[in-house]
Amino acid sequence: MPLFLNRMPFPATASEIVVRGERVRLHADQIIIWVSLTLRGITNPNPSTSPFLAILDTGHNHSFSLSERHLTDRAGLRLDRMETRAAIRERNQRIALRLATIWVHPNANGKREPLAEGLPLPLKAKVGIAVYPSGDFPRLPILGLRAIAENDLMLKVDGARREATLRTGGRW
Amino acid sequence: MAEVTTHEIVVPVGVVRSRSAFLRDFAALFADRKTKGKYVCYHEDQLVAINEDYFALLREFYARNIPENASLVVQVTPEAERDERAFFEEAELPEPCRSS
Numbered sequence: 657m658p659l660f661l662n663r664m665p666f667p668a669t670a671s672e673i674v675v676r677g678e679r680v681r682l683h684a685d686q687i688i689i690w691v692s693l694t695l696r697g698i699t700n701p702n703p704s705t706s707p708f709l710a711i712l713d714t715g716h717n718h719s720f721s722l723s724e725r726h727l728t729d730r731a732g733l734r735l736d737r738m739e740t741r742a743a744i745r746e747r748n749q750r751i752a753l754r755l756a757t758i759w760v761h762p763n764a765n766g767k768r769e770p771l772a773e774g775l776p777l778p779l780k781a782k783v784g785i786a787v788y789p790s791g792d793f794p795r796l797p798i799l800g801l802r803a804i805a806e807n808d809l810m811l812k813v814d815g816a817r818r819e820a821t822l823r824t825g826g827r828w
Numbered sequence: 829m830a831e832v833t834t835h836e837i838v839v840p841v842g843v844v845r846s847r848s849a850f851l852r853d854f855a856a857l858f859a860d861r862k863t864k865g866k867y868v869c870y871h872e873d874q875l876v877a878i879n880e881d882y883f884a885l886l887r888e889f890y891a892r893n894i895p896e897n898a899s900l901v902v903q904v905t906p907e908a909e910r911d912e913r914a915f916f917e918e919a920e921l922p923e924p925c926r927s928s
Contacts, residue, residue, distance in 0.1 A: 697890045699883050739896040742847075742915035743837045752837045753915075755896055780882050782903065783911055 658777050660809065661689060661712070661822035663766040668818065673768065675709055675730075680796065687712040687813075687820045689799050690761040690770040691720075693731040693785070695738065698757060701776045707761040709796065712820065714811070716800035719781040720758050725790040726797050741784040747793070753784030758803065766819070779807050839915075842898025846870035847916050850902055850909075857904045864904055871899045 666687045673680050673688070682688065690707040708730035710720070727733050738754040745751070759776035763769060781803070788794065804811055804822070812821045849870050850857075857863040862878070867885045869877040871894050879885035885901060902908050 696886065696896070699886050699890075739843075740837060740839050741843060741900075743839055743918060744915070745918060750837050778883065782882070782901075782908070783915070 657823055657826065659762055659821065659823045660760045660777055661687070661811075661820050662763055662771075663814075663817075663819040663821055664688065664763050665766065665768055666818050666820060673709060676706065680709055688768060689822070690763060691797070691799065692759045692761065692776060693720075693727075693733055694757050694759065695733070696755040696757050696781075699778070701759060701778065703773075703775055705759065705761075705776060707759075707770050707776070710799045711794075711796050712811075712822070713798045714801045714804070716798045717802055718786045718798070718800045719779070719783070719803040719806060720756075720785040720797065720799055721788065721794050722785070722797035723788045723790045723794060726794075727787055730797065735787065738787075744786070749789065752787050754787050756781055756785045758785065758799070760799075760822075779803050782806055840897040842872055842895065843900055844916070845872050846898065846900035847912050849873045849875070850900055850912055851916060854904070854909045858906070858909070867901060867903050869894065869899060869901045871895075 664687060666685055669684050671682045673682060689710050689712045691710045692705045692707050722731070724735055727735060738756060740752045741755050742753045743750050744753060758779040758781050760779060761770045761776045762774045764771045808825045809822055810825050849872070850868070853875065857868065866878055866880045867882050868875055869885060869889055876894065877885055877888055879888065889901060902912060
């Protein structure tokens, strides 16, 4: 049974993670998830793809959201090569929903680091990913509740142990 | 305040046409057991592919060189129909907002 998050810790204190030489500040009580993005036409995993960090936020109602700067600097994609599937209005601006495939890089069991030899797992982004103009939002890329619902995933948050597990559906 | 960049957001005409065709056909697609709940692909005005597996449909989509800027891959569910209708209406709205 594929595990997207394998007992991912979410500490009660703020922390920092260094990703490709860049320090990323994390608030307390944030569940991280390692992801990469490809153009939608790429439907096979690339084990050598370098993942970047996103926040798993069940209060966020897109599949995946990031800024144009995240798209370029972290995902390594060019906006002009991603077709626009739709546009939405939000915070008095138009936001493009772009065609892409989301790949989740599972973490090592009980650790925040991605599993070194793990194959990335694809997620559908049926209506596309939301790409915001580079600005204040989102501070970090966000994997939203829609991605969990659209891909029939199950999320278990163990508050006592401060761990989150995300996997394909079925009984625990 | 961080720097804000702006890009013109244009939903391709072919995507809008494909969306319109899906909305036109939705009731019939949802009533038909062969398509209900499955993924369909519209190219402009035409339904061109059906598959129950999203990624399998995408593989077919790219193998057939269906253009991304003139097509729509969508699931035949009421939720998807609601989403596509919202997207369709947004595209038709004048700035800055719709009067109700």
